[in-house]
Amino acid sequence: MAVIHISEEEAARDFAGLMSKVRAGEEVRIEGDSDVIAISKIASSKPGRKTLSEAIRLAEERALDVTLDDQFARDLEDVISLHEREARRDLWEE
Numbered sequence: 001m002a003v004i005h006i007s008e009e010e011a012a013r014d015f016a017g018l019m020s021k022v023r024a025g026e027e028v029r030i031e032g033d034s035d036v037i038a039i040s041k042i043a044s045s046k047p048g049r050k051t052l053s054e055a056i057r058l059a060e061e062r063a064l065d066v067t068l069d070d071q072f073a074r075d076l077e078d079v080i081s082l083h084e085r086e087a088r089r090d091l092w093e094e
Contacts, residue, residue: 003027008037052076 004026011018011030018028018040027041050058059066068076 003029005029005031008032 004021006018006028008030011028021028022040022042025042027039029036030038030040056066058064
């Protein structure tokens with residue numbers, strides 16, 4: 001991902017172009033005299049939330065030694081079971 005530096009005036013003059021760059025995955029830094037005023041980049045669809053498989057992948061990539069305790073495993077099984085029951089529930093009968 002490239003970082004693009006532009007002035008306030010340029011951002012105001014071509015906002016559509018700026019947003020096009022952001023949508024393409026670029027990070028745009030809008031600068032004033034000598035300071036960065038704003039940083040614009042594409043937002044995550046689920047900020048801060050990851051699936052369990054994503055979390056495991058990240059842990060493996062970073063060679064983290066992660067151990068799940070028994071209580072966490074039981075809690076996770078309960079969540080999965082509840083989700084499965086909710087998915088099977090016939091909402092038309094309620």
